[in-house]
Amino acid sequence: MPSVRSTLIRFYDELLAEFGQQHWWPGDTRWEIATGAVLTQNTNWRNVEKAIENLKVDNALLPQRTLSLSVTDLANLIQPSGFFNVKAKRLRNLATWWLVNSELAESASSPLKNLRADLLSVNGVGEETADSILLYAFDRRSFVVDAYTRRFLQRHGLIDQSWTYQRIKSLFEKNIPDSLEIYKEYHALIVILGKTSCRTKPACDQCPLRWHLQ
DNA sequence: ACCCAGGGTCATA
DNA sequence: TATGACCATGGG
Helix, strand or coil, rough: CCCHHHHHHHHHHHHHHCCCCCCCCCCCCHHHHHHHHCCCCCCCCHHHHHHHHHHHHHHCCCCCHHCCHHHHHHHHHHHHHHCCCHHHHHHHHHHHHHHHHHHHCCCCCCCCCHHHHHHHHHCCCCCHHHHHHHHHHHHCCCCCCCCCHHHHHHHHCCCCCCCCCHHHHHHHHHHHHCCHHHHHHHHHHHHHHHHEEEEECCCCCCHHHHHCCC
16 A cells, blocks of 8 residues: 555646646735735635736735725725625735734744744634745745645545644645645645546546546 | 635634 | 634636
8 A cells, every 4th residue: 555655746746747837826926925815715716816906906916005095995906806895804914914024924044833823813814824825925835725635635535524724734744845846836736636627527537636536 | 596716703512 | 622604706
Protein backbone atom coordinates (compact mmCIF):
# COMPACT_ATOMS: atom_id res chain seq x y z
CA MET A 1 0.00 0.00 0.00
CA PRO A 2 1.47 3.34 -1.06
CA SER A 3 2.18 5.91 1.62
CA VAL A 4 0.04 9.01 2.00
CA ARG A 5 3.09 10.99 1.05
CA SER A 6 3.61 9.28 -2.28
CA THR A 7 -0.10 9.41 -2.97
CA LEU A 8 -0.28 13.16 -2.41
CA ILE A 9 2.73 13.69 -4.63
CA ARG A 10 1.30 11.50 -7.33
CA PHE A 11 -1.97 13.42 -7.23
CA TYR A 12 -0.02 16.62 -7.61
CA ASP A 13 1.88 15.32 -10.61
CA GLU A 14 -1.28 14.09 -12.27
CA LEU A 15 -3.14 17.33 -11.65
CA LEU A 16 -0.24 19.32 -13.03
CA ALA A 17 -0.07 17.11 -16.10
CA GLU A 18 -3.82 17.41 -16.61
CA PHE A 19 -4.31 21.14 -16.07
CA GLY A 20 -0.86 22.74 -16.24
CA GLN A 21 0.48 25.51 -14.02
CA GLN A 22 -2.20 27.86 -12.70
CA HIS A 23 0.03 30.70 -11.48
CA TRP A 24 -2.36 31.66 -8.71
CA TRP A 25 -3.66 33.91 -7.19
CA PRO A 26 -5.15 36.13 -9.92
CA GLY A 27 -4.55 39.77 -8.92
CA ASP A 28 -1.97 42.49 -9.41
CA THR A 29 -1.41 43.55 -5.80
CA ARG A 30 -1.36 41.96 -2.37
CA TRP A 31 -4.46 43.89 -1.43
CA GLU A 32 -6.32 42.77 -4.52
CA ILE A 33 -5.53 39.18 -3.62
CA ALA A 34 -6.67 39.66 -0.04
CA THR A 35 -9.84 41.37 -1.21
CA GLY A 36 -10.57 38.50 -3.54
CA ALA A 37 -10.07 36.05 -0.68
CA VAL A 38 -12.82 37.74 1.32
CA LEU A 39 -15.15 38.29 -1.60
CA THR A 40 -14.97 34.69 -2.77
CA GLN A 41 -16.26 33.31 0.53
CA ASN A 42 -18.94 30.84 -0.51
CA THR A 43 -19.21 32.71 -3.79
CA ASN A 44 -18.55 31.94 -7.41
CA TRP A 45 -15.36 33.56 -8.67
CA ARG A 46 -17.18 35.09 -11.63
CA ASN A 47 -19.20 37.22 -9.24
CA VAL A 48 -16.04 38.22 -7.43
CA GLU A 49 -14.47 39.40 -10.68
CA LYS A 50 -17.36 41.74 -11.26
CA ALA A 51 -17.04 43.19 -7.78
CA ILE A 52 -13.28 43.65 -8.14
CA GLU A 53 -13.79 45.33 -11.49
CA ASN A 54 -16.18 47.78 -9.84
CA LEU A 55 -13.57 48.54 -7.21
CA LYS A 56 -10.92 49.09 -9.87
CA VAL A 57 -13.09 51.43 -11.91
CA ASP A 58 -13.71 53.45 -8.77
CA ASN A 59 -10.01 53.38 -7.90
CA ALA A 60 -11.07 51.79 -4.63
CA LEU A 61 -8.83 48.75 -4.64
CA LEU A 62 -6.62 50.08 -1.86
CA PRO A 63 -6.91 49.54 1.91
CA GLN A 64 -6.99 53.30 2.51
CA ARG A 65 -9.86 53.77 0.07
CA THR A 66 -11.66 50.79 1.54
CA LEU A 67 -11.64 52.62 4.86
CA SER A 68 -12.53 56.04 3.48
CA LEU A 69 -15.66 54.76 1.75
CA SER A 70 -18.83 54.36 3.78
CA VAL A 71 -19.89 50.78 4.37
CA THR A 72 -22.94 51.28 2.17
CA ASP A 73 -20.90 52.74 -0.70
CA LEU A 74 -18.46 49.87 -0.41
CA ALA A 75 -21.34 47.40 -0.29
CA ASN A 76 -22.74 48.90 -3.49
CA LEU A 77 -19.43 48.45 -5.27
CA ILE A 78 -19.09 44.81 -4.28
CA GLN A 79 -22.77 44.07 -4.77
CA PRO A 80 -22.29 41.37 -7.46
CA SER A 81 -20.26 39.21 -5.08
CA GLY A 82 -23.24 38.61 -2.81
CA PHE A 83 -23.30 38.89 1.01
CA PHE A 84 -22.27 42.47 0.27
CA ASN A 85 -23.22 43.95 3.61
CA VAL A 86 -21.20 41.51 5.68
CA LYS A 87 -18.36 41.50 3.19
CA ALA A 88 -18.15 45.29 3.21
CA LYS A 89 -17.62 45.15 6.96
CA ARG A 90 -15.13 42.32 6.60
CA LEU A 91 -13.11 44.27 4.05
CA ARG A 92 -13.06 47.22 6.46
CA ASN A 93 -11.84 45.01 9.27
CA LEU A 94 -9.15 43.56 7.06
CA ALA A 95 -8.10 47.00 5.80
CA THR A 96 -7.72 48.20 9.36
CA TRP A 97 -5.53 45.22 10.13
CA TRP A 98 -3.64 45.77 6.89
CA LEU A 99 -2.54 49.31 7.57
CA VAL A 100 -0.92 48.21 10.80
CA ASN A 101 0.37 44.74 9.95
CA SER A 102 0.96 44.32 6.23
CA GLU A 103 4.57 45.52 6.31
CA LEU A 104 5.33 43.13 9.10
CA ALA A 105 3.64 40.36 7.15
CA GLU A 106 5.83 41.09 4.15
CA SER A 107 9.02 40.68 6.14
CA ALA A 108 10.15 37.10 6.08
CA SER A 109 11.43 37.29 9.66
CA SER A 110 7.99 37.55 11.27
CA PRO A 111 6.87 34.10 12.44
CA LEU A 112 4.12 32.54 10.35
CA LYS A 113 2.36 31.20 13.40
CA ASN A 114 1.93 34.65 14.92
CA LEU A 115 0.86 36.17 11.64
CA ARG A 116 -1.78 33.53 11.15
CA ALA A 117 -3.20 33.93 14.63
CA ASP A 118 -3.20 37.64 14.06
CA LEU A 119 -5.12 37.39 10.82
CA LEU A 120 -7.59 34.97 12.38
CA SER A 121 -8.41 37.58 15.00
CA VAL A 122 -9.89 39.79 12.28
CA ASN A 123 -13.66 39.38 12.24
CA GLY A 124 -14.59 37.90 8.90
CA VAL A 125 -11.30 36.14 8.32
CA GLY A 126 -11.54 32.42 8.96
CA GLU A 127 -8.96 29.71 8.40
CA GLU A 128 -9.28 29.39 4.64
CA THR A 129 -9.30 33.13 4.06
CA ALA A 130 -6.30 33.60 6.36
CA ASP A 131 -4.31 30.86 4.65
CA SER A 132 -5.20 32.19 1.20
CA ILE A 133 -3.92 35.62 2.15
CA LEU A 134 -0.79 34.23 3.77
CA LEU A 135 0.03 31.97 0.86
CA TYR A 136 -0.90 34.08 -2.12
CA ALA A 137 -0.57 37.67 -0.90
CA PHE A 138 2.40 37.24 1.43
CA ASP A 139 4.16 34.22 -0.08
CA ARG A 140 4.03 32.22 3.13
CA ARG A 141 4.00 28.43 3.09
CA SER A 142 0.57 28.05 4.65
CA PHE A 143 -1.48 25.39 2.92
CA VAL A 144 -5.05 26.30 2.01
CA VAL A 145 -7.86 23.83 2.66
CA ASP A 146 -11.26 24.38 1.09
CA ALA A 147 -14.42 22.44 0.34
CA TYR A 148 -12.87 21.03 -2.85
CA THR A 149 -9.85 19.80 -0.91
CA ARG A 150 -12.06 17.94 1.52
CA ARG A 151 -14.14 16.43 -1.24
CA PHE A 152 -11.04 15.45 -3.14
CA LEU A 153 -9.40 13.67 -0.21
CA GLN A 154 -12.65 12.05 0.87
CA ARG A 155 -13.33 10.76 -2.58
CA HIS A 156 -9.98 9.03 -2.54
CA GLY A 157 -10.55 7.64 0.94
CA LEU A 158 -7.71 9.54 2.58
CA ILE A 159 -9.91 11.32 5.13
CA ASP A 160 -13.45 11.26 6.48
CA GLN A 161 -15.81 13.99 7.64
CA SER A 162 -14.34 14.02 11.14
CA TRP A 163 -11.09 15.60 9.96
CA THR A 164 -10.70 19.19 11.09
CA TYR A 165 -9.31 21.97 8.97
CA GLN A 166 -6.04 21.90 10.87
CA ARG A 167 -5.66 18.18 10.50
CA ILE A 168 -6.09 18.31 6.74
CA LYS A 169 -3.76 21.28 6.49
CA SER A 170 -1.12 19.37 8.45
CA LEU A 171 -1.57 16.32 6.28
CA PHE A 172 -0.41 18.32 3.30
CA GLU A 173 2.25 20.31 5.09
CA LYS A 174 3.86 17.19 6.51
CA ASN A 175 3.82 15.24 3.27
CA ILE A 176 4.52 17.53 0.37
CA PRO A 177 7.83 19.31 -0.36
CA ASP A 178 8.58 22.57 1.48
CA SER A 179 8.07 24.55 -1.68
CA LEU A 180 6.10 27.76 -1.92
CA GLU A 181 5.50 27.02 -5.57
CA ILE A 182 4.01 23.62 -4.81
CA TYR A 183 1.81 24.96 -2.02
CA LYS A 184 0.40 27.55 -4.39
CA GLU A 185 -0.06 25.22 -7.32
CA TYR A 186 -1.48 22.31 -5.37
CA HIS A 187 -4.39 24.26 -3.95
CA ALA A 188 -5.01 26.02 -7.26
CA LEU A 189 -5.05 22.70 -9.11
CA ILE A 190 -7.51 21.17 -6.67
CA VAL A 191 -9.85 24.12 -7.17
CA ILE A 192 -9.54 23.93 -10.94
CA LEU A 193 -10.28 20.22 -10.77
CA GLY A 194 -13.31 20.90 -8.61
CA LYS A 195 -14.62 23.48 -11.02
CA THR A 196 -14.05 21.33 -14.07
CA SER A 197 -17.16 19.68 -15.36
CA CYS A 198 -16.83 16.22 -16.73
CA ARG A 199 -15.75 16.15 -20.35
CA THR A 200 -16.90 12.62 -20.92
CA LYS A 201 -20.48 12.62 -19.73
CA PRO A 202 -22.21 10.35 -19.32
CA ALA A 203 -19.50 7.71 -19.49
CA CYS A 204 -17.19 9.50 -17.14
CA ASP A 205 -14.36 6.99 -17.01
CA GLN A 206 -11.87 9.43 -18.46
CA CYS A 207 -12.22 11.93 -15.65
CA PRO A 208 -9.00 13.38 -14.34
CA LEU A 209 -8.20 11.59 -11.11
CA ARG A 210 -11.58 9.90 -11.31
CA TRP A 211 -13.02 13.13 -9.95
CA HIS A 212 -16.50 12.70 -11.30
CA LEU A 213 -16.85 9.04 -10.54
CA GLN A 214 -19.61 8.35 -8.03
C1' DA B 1 -37.91 26.35 -9.39
C1' DC B 2 -33.86 24.64 -7.42
C1' DC B 3 -28.85 24.15 -6.45
C1' DC B 4 -24.46 25.65 -5.92
C1' DA B 5 -20.32 28.74 -5.50
C1' DG B 6 -12.49 29.03 -4.01
C1' DG B 7 -16.79 30.65 4.02
C1' DG B 8 -17.57 32.86 8.42
C1' DT B 9 -20.09 34.39 12.45
C1' DC B 10 -23.33 34.09 15.88
C1' DA B 11 -26.84 31.99 18.85
C1' DT B 12 -28.15 27.95 20.92
C1' DA B 13 -27.76 23.13 23.30
C1' DT C 1 -18.03 20.68 20.16
C1' DA C 2 -21.54 20.68 17.12
C1' DT C 3 -25.43 21.94 14.61
C1' DG C 4 -28.45 25.57 12.34
C1' DA C 5 -29.71 30.22 10.67
C1' DC C 6 -28.06 33.78 8.27
C1' DC C 7 -25.71 36.48 4.85
C1' DA C 8 -27.29 37.37 -1.26
C1' DT C 9 -25.65 37.35 -6.03
C1' DG C 10 -25.58 35.11 -10.70
C1' DG C 11 -25.13 30.90 -13.56
C1' DG C 12 -26.39 26.12 -14.46
